[in-house]
Amino acid sequence: MKLSGYATKINTLRTTAIVGIKDESPTVKTYTLQDDLCSKAKPGQFLMLWIPGIDEIPLSILNGGNGQVQFSVKAVGDATRHLHDMQIGDLLGVRGPFGNSFTETRGRVLLVGGGTGTAPLLFLAKRLAAKIDRLSFVVGAKTRKELVFLEELDAMCTDESAIATTEDGSYGLHCLATEPLESLLDKQKFNMIYACGPERMVRKIFDIAEKRKLPMEASLERLMRCGIGLCGSCMIGKYRVCKDGPVFKMAQLSEIKNELGISKLGFDGSRIDI
Numbered sequence: 001m002k003l004s005g006y007a008t009k010i011n012t013l014r015t016t017a018i019v020g021i022k023d024e025s026p027t028v029k030t031y032t033l034q035d036d037l038c039s040k041a042k043p044g045q046f047l048m049l050w051i052p053g054i055d056e057i058p059l060s061i062l063n064g065g066n067g068q069v070q071f072s073v074k075a076v077g078d079a080t081r082h083l084h085d086m087q088i089g090d091l092l093g094v095r096g097p098f099g100n101s102f103t104e105t106r107g108r109v110l111l112v113g114g115g116t117g118t119a120p121l122l123f124l125a126k127r128l129a130a131k132i133d134r135l136s137f138v139v140g141a142k143t144r145k146e147l148v149f150l151e152e153l154d155a156m157c158t159d160e161s162a163i164a165t166t167e168d169g170s171y172g173l174h175c176l177a178t179e180p181l182e183s184l185l186d187k188q189k190f191n192m193i194y195a196c197g198p199e200r201m202v203r204k205i206f207d208i209a210e211k212r213k214l215p216m217e218a219s220l221e222r223l224m225r226c227g228i229g230l231c232g233s234c235m236i237g238k239y240r241v242c243k244d245g246p247v248f249k250m251a252q253l254s255e256i257k258n259e260l261g262i263s264k265l266g267f268d269g270s271r272i273d274i
């Protein structure tokens with residue numbers, strides 16, 4: 001496969017220093033890097049972050065502008081824990097921005113985020129704020145300490161505050177993020193649902209949207225290595241999440257129903273349950 005000029009440019013690894021670190025919660029930190037290309041990313045796009053000597057991992061872009069890019073990272077394994085130990089001034093490698101972006105609609109929109117999946121939705125909400133009639137947000141996490149961006153999400157909502165849910169009941173409603181959706185959708189008409197988070201959550205939202213014939217876009221996560229459509233590790237159905245996604249529309253989600261929230265490829269290429 002021959003890459004175009006722009007594709008070659010974004011795929012070239014750039015070395016850059018961490019210029020900002022913010023603690024969002026005990027397990028999530030937001031990093032700021034200087035990177036001109038990623039600073040121009042659109043909501044939904046992701047970057048590949050090289051943590052020297054450890055690994056390269058995909059991360060959604062939280063914000064971009066003025067030559068800087070931000071992303072939020074939950075410490076879950078080797079690479080992310082190593083990143084959490086790094087300091088301002090430490091060097092990282094970055095490629096991207098990769099993938100497509102959310103469609104910026106008008107009217108009334110409902111955003112549903114789970115854990116750090118809320119990051120690209122917050123980026124989107126900021127872009128939509130000036131254009132839309134109504135913005136509602138449901139955000140869920142396992143516990144209070146994993147619920148991030150609450151103040152910013154509240155500020156984005158047009159009528160009432162964001163609806164927060166936790167699985168252990170330590171904050172907000174004691175349930176999954178999908179639980180308040182049916183009654184919210186009974187009360188109000190929405191033109192679009194945007195979702196990002198654990199795939200079983202996305203699947204549940206897809207089932208609700210399909211039943212109610214509502215348009216939806218979801219950003220999906222799969223194991224990624226190359227980030228540019230070459231290695232096949234991020235396949236879902238006929239799609240490569242890194243290149244055809246990560247944002248998928250209703251019709252595409254319908255095509256991958258047999259895998260969505262059910263199974264995925266593991267590190268060794270074998271199929272594993274989600």
Ligand SMILES: Cc1cc2nc3c(=O)[nH]c(=O)nc-3n(C[C@H](O)[C@H](O)[C@H](O)COP(=O)(O)OP(=O)(O)OC[C@H]3O[C@@H](n4cnc5c(N)ncnc54)[C@H](O)[C@@H]3O)c2cc1C
Nearest residue numbers: 057058059060072073074077078079080116221222223224
């Ligand atoms: C498009 C996309 C956007 C993402 N955005 C964010 C984000 O904004 N913030 C955030 O905290 N995390 C995000 N992730 C998940 C993040 O990439 C993984 O948490 C990270 O790769 C884990 O690396 P690790 O070495 O710390 O953990 P590991 O020990 O390698 O694995 C821990 C868990 O992370 C998963 N994982 C490991 N490597 C990858 C990989 N290359 N691609 C996808 N999943 C992987 C594993 O299945 C496992 O469940 C995103 C993933 C994708 C695909």
Ligand code: FES
Nearest residue numbers: 225227231232242
């Ligand atoms: S990560 Fe290699 S094809 Fe998507």
